[in-house]
Amino acid sequence: MRIQSNLGSTIAMAFDECPPALAERDYILPSVERTTRWLRRCAQEMARLNSMEDTVNREQLLFGINQGGIIEDIRISHADEISELDLPGYAVGGLAVGESHEEMYRILDVTVPHLPENKPVYLMGVGTPENILESVDRGVDFFDCVYPSRNGRHGHVYTHKGKLNLFNQKYERDTRPVEEGCGCPACRSYSRAYIRHLLKAKEMLGMRLAVLHNLYFYNHLMLEIRDALDKGVFKEYKDNVLRSLREGEEETPRDGRGR
Numbered sequence: 001m002r003i004q005s006n007l008g009s010t011i012a013m014a015f016d017e018c019p020p021a022l023a024e025r026d027y028i029l030p031s032v033e034r035t036t037r038w039l040r041r042c043a044q045e046m047a048r049l050n051s052m053e054d055t056v057n058r059e060q061l062l063f064g065i066n067q068g069g070i071i072e073d074i075r076i077s078h079a080d081e082i083s084e085l086d087l088p089g090y091a092v093g094g095l096a097v098g099e100s101h102e103e104m105y106r107i108l109d110v111t112v113p114h115l116p117e118n119k120p121v122y123l124m125g126v127g128t129p130e131n132i133l134e135s136v137d138r139g140v141d142f143f144d145c146v147y148p149s150r151n152g153r154h155g156h157v158y159t160h161k162g163k164l165n166l167f168n169q170k171y172e173r174d175t176r177p178v179e180e181g182c183g184c185p186a187c188r189s190y191s192r193a194y195i196r197h198l199l200k201a202k203e204m205l206g207m208r209l210a211v212l213h214n215l216y217f218y219n220h221l222m223l224e225i226r227d228a229l230d231k232g233v234f235k236e237y238k239d240n241v242l243r244s245l246r247e248g249e250e251e252t253p254r255d256g257r258g259r
Contacts, residue, residue, distance in 0.1 A: 001045040008056030013091065014042040016065040021098030028069045032078050039064045043085060061088035063122060069094060070103045072110045079114035090115045091122040092140070096131070105134055112139040129158060129221055129245060133238045136225055148218045152211035155199045159217070160241065162248040166196045166210065184216035185209070 004012040016035040019028050046062040049055050064082040068075035082090065092111060095104045108123070115121055120141040126132070127145050135143070148158070155166040159179040164171070166178075177187035178195070186195065186209035198206025221241075228237035 001042050001049060005046070005049040005055055005057070005060060009060065010057070011061050011063055011089070012046060014039045014062060014064050016067060016093060018067065018094045018097065019069055021069065021094070023069050025071055025074070028067075028071055028074055032067050032074055035065065035067050036078065036081060039082060039085070043087065063087060063089040063091050065091045065093040065124070066111060066115070067094045068107075068111075070099050070107055072107065075107055075111045076114050079111050083114065083116050086116075087119070089120040089122060091124050093124045095123065096126045101131065101134075104131070105138065108135060108138040108140065129218075130242060132221065133225070133242060136229075137234070137238055148214035149211050152214040153207045155196070155206075155210060157210050157213050157217075160244050162245050164192075166192060166199055171196045178210075178213050179217070182213065182216065184213045186213040186216075 001012065001015075014035075015038045017031045017038075019031045023031075043062060043064075046060065050058045050060060052058075064085060064087045066075065066079050066082060068078050079090075092108065092115075095107060104126075112121055121139055122142050122144075123135050123140045124143075125145060126135060126143050128147060132143055151158075151163070157164050157166060157178050159182075161179075164178065171192040174192040174196075176192055177190070178184075178192055179187055182188075190209060195206055195209050198209070200206075224237065224241075225234070228234040
């Protein structure tokens with residue numbers, strides 16, 4: 001807690017244990033009990049640190065982390081217990097670490113309703129655009145994930161028609177941007193073919209452009225989600241985006257100019 005306090009971040013995370021995704025009940029239960037004990041100690045220390053005059057950020061918020069693997073009753077019990085601490089926000093941890101997407105959604109379905117409705121819910125380490133849309137539909141408010149940057153470094157870029165692998169030969173002479181209409185620095189100035197050339201040549205600029213595009217795509221996905229929620233049309237928006245994403249990138253350029 002002192003390290004996080006010295007960093008002065010807006011949000012500090014309580015210390016927890018993230019058990020293996022498919023761990024057995026006799027491992028999960030004492031692990032969750034340990035996480036709860038740590039959370040209470042973290043809350044006490046955060047309160048002390050935020051009361052000090054020389055603290056970098058005296059408004060720092062502490063989030064507790066719900067754990068429990070994919071065992072529903074442990075997840076629910078832990079959510080109920082940590083909710084009693086009335087923390088500024090809550091995270092759901094220990095997902096997207098080996099279980100299936102269906103199992104993750106099932107745990108969110110049963111867990112999120114047991115967290116305070118008036119507090120933000122943060123899903124840790126998730127995920128793909130599809131994961132984000134499905135999780136928002138289940139009451140999750142925000143996310144963190146390495147996908148946009150890690151996948152970009154490997155030439156994988158996200159579009160509203162699915163994920164593209166720019167290492168594929170079909171993009172060798174494709175003069176289109178990564179995504180038509182995208183306003184990111186990569187799409188405004190460079191083609192798929194040029195970014196592919198950079199990636200194949202192991203030029204750092206290729207990875208940077210792919211990462212810039214992915215971060216732009218994710219940021220605008222969240223803007224679109226918030227707008228759809230504000231307008232009360234999220235269900236329709238989600239269905240349309242998922243349909244488009246699942247279609248995948250099937251269009252192959254007919255000539256060297258991508259026409």
